[in-house]
Amino acid sequence: MSRKVVSAYSGGLDSTLVTILLREHYKFDEVIPVLVDVGQGEEEIETAFERAEKLGLDVVFIDGKREFVEEFVHRCIKANGSYEGYPIGTSMSRAFIASKCVEVALKEGAEAVAHGCTGKGNDQFRIEFTVKYLAPHLEVIAPVRELNLVRTEEEKMLAKYGITPKPRKGKLGGDINLWSHSIGSGQVEDLYSQYPEDYIWVTPPEQAPDKPQEVSIEFREGIPVRVDDVKDPVEVILYLNRVGGIHGVGLIDILEDGMIGLKSRELYEAPAATILLKTHRDLEQLTITKDQLRFKSIVDMLWADMVYHAMWFHPLRKDLDAFIDSTQKHVNGTIYVKLYKGNFYVVGRESPSSLFAPELRSLKRTGFDQRDSIGYARIGSLLYQLLGKLDR
Numbered sequence: 001m002s003r004k005v006v007s008a009y010s011g012g013l014d015s016t017l018v019t020i021l022l023r024e025h026y027k028f029d030e031v032i033p034v035l036v037d038v039g040q041g042e043e044e045i046e047t048a049f050e051r052a053e054k055l056g057l058d059v060v061f062i063d064g065k066r067e068f069v070e071e072f073v074h075r076c077i078k079a080n081g082s083y084e085g086y087p088i089g090t091s092m093s094r095a096f097i098a099s100k101c102v103e104v105a106l107k108e109g110a111e112a113v114a115h116g117c118t119g120k121g122n123d124q125f126r127i128e129f130t131v132k133y134l135a136p137h138l139e140v141i142a143p144v145r146e147l148n149l150v151r152t153e154e155e156k157m158l159a160k161y162g163i164t165p166k167p168r169k170g171k172l173g174g175d176i177n178l179w180s181h182s183i184g185s186g187q188v189e190d191l192y193s194q195y196p197e198d199y200i201w202v203t204p205p206e207q208a209p210d211k212p213q214e215v216s217i218e219f220r221e222g223i224p225v226r227v228d229d230v231k232d233p234v235e236v237i238l239y240l241n242r243v244g245g246i247h248g249v250g251l252i253d254i255l256e257d258g259m260i261g262l263k264s265r266e267l268y269e270a271p272a273a274t275i276l277l278k279t280h281r282d283l284e285q286l287t288i289t290k291d292q293l294r295f296k297s298i299v300d301m302l303w304a305d306m307v308y309h310a311m312w313f314h315p316l317r318k319d320l321d322a323f324i325d326s327t328q329k330h331v332n333g334t335i336y337v338k339l340y341k342g343n344f345y346v347v348g349r350e351s352p353s354s355l356f357a358p359e360l361r362s363l364k365r366t367g368f369d370q371r372d373s374i375g376y377a378r379i380g381s382l383l384y385q386l387l388g389k390l391d392r
Contacts, residue, residue, distance in 0.1 A: 002029040004110040005141065006101050008127065009033030009059065010040070011048025014116030014144055016163060017154050019057055021143040022114055033057050034104050036064045036097045039178025039238070051163055060104050065178060068096050069233045073179050076273075076307075078222040078331075079324050080281050080300045083308040085254045086266065087273035089180025094123045095312040098130035105138055112139035119145035121186060122259045125310035133313040170198030172267075178237050183267040191265060201241050202269045205248035205342030212340035213247060214347065215240075217279050219335070222328030224276055237272045244271025248342035259309055275344060279335040282346055287330045287353040296327055 005028045009015045015033075022031045035048050045061075052059045072092040075081075081088050101113050113131050117124035119142070128140045144154070155165060172184025172195055183198045196204055218226040225231065230239045244250050250271030255263050284293065303320045311317055333351025337344045360367040 004030045004032060004108055005112045005114055006032045006034055006105040006110045007114040008097055008101050009035050011044060011051050013154055013158060013165060016051050017158055018114055018116040018143050019055060032060060032104060032108055034060045034101045036062045036100050038068050038093045039065050040176040047166055054162060062100050064096060064100060065234045069237060072096055074223050075321060077276050077280050078328050079303040080277055081304045082277060083304045084256055085252055086256060086268060087180050087270050087277060088304055088307050089177050090175050090182050091126060091308045093177040094126035095130045098127040099134060102131055102134040106135060112141050114141040116144055117142060125259060129310045130313060171195055172198050179273050180268050180270040185266060186264055188265045188267060199269050201245035201271055202250050203246055203248050208248035208341045212338045214336060214338050215243060217335050219280060219283055220332055222331040240272035240275050244275050244339060247339035249339055249344050250274040279337060283333050283335055284331055286349055286351055286356060288327060292327055299323055
């Protein structure tokens, strides 16, 4: 019987080498590369097809942008999903890509799913946990990790097949999806160097336009449904990446605690994510009660932590989603922001579900009889009288 393996394929050096090793070292009869479009751009996809053609591979191509946005990114927005300042773009895309590889593996009768992750990063866990949840019987193969390969060795092996590192815009390279661009993950070994040439979306703030730009963002039940005149879910993200990037918004430079507990300096650019997460949180502040906001902040932090730590398919993540969804019923309205030289700030808010009630709270209006607060003040202060006696 012919032995088949599905391989997560991006066209990068790691995933390209894996397709060779699966045939030559692991002796699979048929290697099925699966290329999922999560918004990495036409240039990346073209390179992937060119390298596959050189190796005689038939690529299974899946345009997954809309599904990625609706099933992953929108959940991230509703959960204000940020892990230590990182909008968990790669974390989500790996689970999504792995799920598509499993779909193809089951359809084609493959016995294994392979990936090109190293043994040092987080992505190996995100892919393998997904595969084992969706199809426990499938074997997972990680040639780069299992053969303990380093990049210089990989480049020598690929050169034999006429595949050389592609000239790139910057020094580091990175992973791109429409929610975030992770730049040289694990490659930055000092705390000072800057890599402006590696950013593909964001203009350096000092070079951004001198004139600010105002953008309106409409949410419905916590989901962005319109940005200016753009309504398509995918185009909303791409539009904000362009507009935000032009104005220098979305640069992220953080010290990140990885899954195995080691710190790394991580660089990202994420204009759309930066803008949407902040405006969504602002709209929640307008439309959700104080008690909901306090508890949801704990849920949001746990949600992002789980997604980062490869737990997308964990039942608790789904339970958290159920709570988060229940809080979004009234998160409706439009936020107006102004973009300017690396910053943006809210300049207006509208919501049919607003809890802002100046007719009650304003010091300029009667609102309610202030004497009604006397009883609460007296009862509330009783505990402090007792505590004061104890401390004295």
